[in-house]
Amino acid sequence: MPSVADLSTIELPSLPPALAVGWLGETEDYPQGPIDRRVFDALFALCVEAWQPWTTAGFHRCTLCQITGGPSAVSHEGRLVGIGTTNVFVPFEETLYVAPSHVLHYIDAHRYRPPDVFLEAVVACPPMRSMDYWRALRRAGVIVRRP
Numbered sequence: 001m002p003s004v005a006d007l008s009t010i011e012l013p014s015l016p017p018a019l020a021v022g023w024l025g026e027t028e029d030y031p032q033g034p035i036d037r038r039v040f041d042a043l044f045a046l047c048v049e050a051w052q053p054w055t056t057a058g059f060h061r062c063t064l065c066q067i068t069g070g071p072s073a074v075s076h077e078g079r080l081v082g083i084g085t086t087n088v089f090v091p092f093e094e095t096l097y098v099a100p101s102h103v104l105h106y107i108d109a110h111r112y113r114p115p116d117v118f119l120e121a122v123v124a125c126p127p128m129r130s131m132d133y134w135r136a137l138r139r140a141g142v143i144v145r146r147p
């Protein structure tokens with residue numbers, strides 16, 4: 001997985017420019033620290049059946065897990081989210097944030113701490129696939145074609 005600095009603008013197919021969060025590389029030089037459990041719960045909930053504007057090919061391993069490449073799913077409070085093939089899109093005001101699903105593993109296993117503005121966006125984000133979520137995407141400049 002390529003390393004992209006947090007809050008860098010990235011260009012993605014068929015989307016407005018987005019701010020990257022959690023695109024960690026192979027080094028341990030990334031922000032670390034605890035995050036509020038409720039924020040993790042909210043991010044996990046957004047990753048369950050997260051909206052994907054396109055289908056990705058391939059599978060990304062965790063480059064921080066030096067032997068196994070990390071898990072292919074994260075389990076939390078009885079729910080399971082596959083990681084390594086999807087992203088989570090978090091619209092906030094007029095900004096679109098995008099994080100790889102691996103962000104759940106990075107936070108849980110590697111103590112990654114996303115930027116505060118992203119954590120604020122996660123807490124404020126409407127439930128995934130709700131009408132309010134589609135509206136928030138539209139406010140962030142996304143032309144939404146609902147599944």
Ligand SMILES: [Zn+2]
Nearest residue numbers: 062064065070
């Ligand atoms: Zn890992």
